[in-house]
Amino acid sequence: MKKGILNYTHQELVRELSLFGLQKFRVNQIYQWLYRHGVTEFSSMTNIGKNIREKLEESFYIYRPKISNIAKSKDGTIKFLLELCDQNTIETVFIPEKHRNTICVSSQVGCSVGCLFCNTGYNGFVRNLTAEEIIGQFLIVKDYLNLWKSDTRLSNVVFMGMGEPLFNFENVQKSIYNLMRDEEHGISRRRITVSTSGITPKLKEIIKDLPCRLAISLHAPNDLIRSQIMPINNKFKLSELIDVCKEYSQYQKYLKITFEYLLLDGVNDSETNAYELINLLTGINAKVNLLQFNSWAGCRFKASQKNNVLRFAKILESNGIEAPIRARRGEDIMAACGQLSSKK
Numbered sequence: 001m002k003k004g005i006l007n008y009t010h011q012e013l014v015r016e017l018s019l020f021g022l023q024k025f026r027v028n029q030i031y032q033w034l035y036r037h038g039v040t041e042f043s044s045m046t047n048i049g050k051n052i053r054e055k056l057e058e059s060f061y062i063y064r065p066k067i068s069n070i071a072k073s074k075d076g077t078i079k080f081l082l083e084l085c086d087q088n089t090i091e092t093v094f095i096p097e098k099h100r101n102t103i104c105v106s107s108q109v110g111c112s113v114g115c116l117f118c119n120t121g122y123n124g125f126v127r128n129l130t131a132e133e134i135i136g137q138f139l140i141v142k143d144y145l146n147l148w149k150s151d152t153r154l155s156n157v158v159f160m161g162m163g164e165p166l167f168n169f170e171n172v173q174k175s176i177y178n179l180m181r182d183e184e185h186g187i188s189r190r191r192i193t194v195s196t197s198g199i200t201p202k203l204k205e206i207i208k209d210l211p212c213r214l215a216i217s218l219h220a221p222n223d224l225i226r227s228q229i230m231p232i233n234n235k236f237k238l239s240e241l242i243d244v245c246k247e248y249s250q251y252q253k254y255l256k257i258t259f260e261y262l263l264l265d266g267v268n269d270s271e272t273n274a275y276e277l278i279n280l281l282t283g284i285n286a287k288v289n290l291l292q293f294n295s296w297a298g299c300r301f302k303a304s305q306k307n308n309v310l311r312f313a314k315i316l317e318s319n320g321i322e323a324p325i326r327a328r329r330g331e332d333i334m335a336a337c338g339q340l341s342s343k344k
């Protein structure tokens with residue numbers, strides 16, 4: 001059976017292809033074809049000998065998910081519904097901005113964490129994505145936007161689509177290594193962000209060598225509120241999560257942790273909550289992204305009122321915490337935070 005070549009990191013591929021008698025510099029060339037030029041056929045790798053290409057063709061395939069549907073927002077955001085080999089579907093979002101182009105990728109089909117404000121969690125968990133299915137999202141978006149020969153780059157990658165990345169960390173990590181590997185054309189670690197709901201034991205395990213930026217889906221300033229909207233908090237308490245974040249701040253002195261905070265009307269958006277949050281984050285090199293809630297059918301929460309959002313931001317900022325109010329992107333196509341779903 002053929003194997004997916006995108007499931008391998010560079011190191012793994014060097015090992016695997018040494019069985020074919022290929023040297024490291026050949027693997028480097030293959031890597032460039034895959035990740036710098038985006039080829040989907042081994043026959044296009046023109047500086048590789050014909051007999052090697054044929055051997056590769058016999059043993060491997062180059063994966064791409066199938067685009068099942070595309071929705072374009074009036075703000076330029078594009079949402080892709082991608083079909084995988086087993087007919088499961090995931091969503092990936094392209095978000096163009098003035099100085100950067102971000103792709104929001106999924107790490108699982110569905111999600112088992114079950115945050116009450118999130119459409120993905122509401123629809124349950126199906127399975128983890130493989131490394132090629134994760135990296136394939138990045139590659140298919142580049143194919144679709146015709147970016148392989150363009151000066152326009154997909155500059156930022158955020159693991160904030162469907163799924164909890166730390167429940168599928170091995171494959172997430174492989175895809176990050178492949179995204180970063182090319183020194184000239186790869187993505188810098190500072191432009192890749194993994195976002196977690198706070199799987200504390202896993203976070204502790206990886207904290208020292210996390211190859212990228214860290215974001216925490218926090219959404220509450222205390223255990224009482226967090227447990228009500230994020231059941232995972234019943235298992236992994238806020239105090240432990242904050243302790244790991246403090247540890248991270250010591251290892252990564254110059255990298256801020258981003259705390260995602262979705263403002264929900266009457267739930268977590270009071271003046272008291274803002275001061276609680278300031279206390280909670282003391283000692284952490286933190287930035288708080290204030291997110292405005294995007295509703296979906298069947299959800300019981302409402303977005304905070306504008307004056308409450310502004311008050312919350314002002315309290316944080318006046319206490320020295322950077323707290324941008326994130327613009328809603330792709331709301332009209334259900335592509336905004338918490339709205340993704342694998343339903344066709």
Ligand code: SF4
Nearest residue numbers: 111114115118121163
């Ligand atoms: S917010 Fe993230 S972790 Fe929570 S249910 Fe949704 S996808 Fe899962």
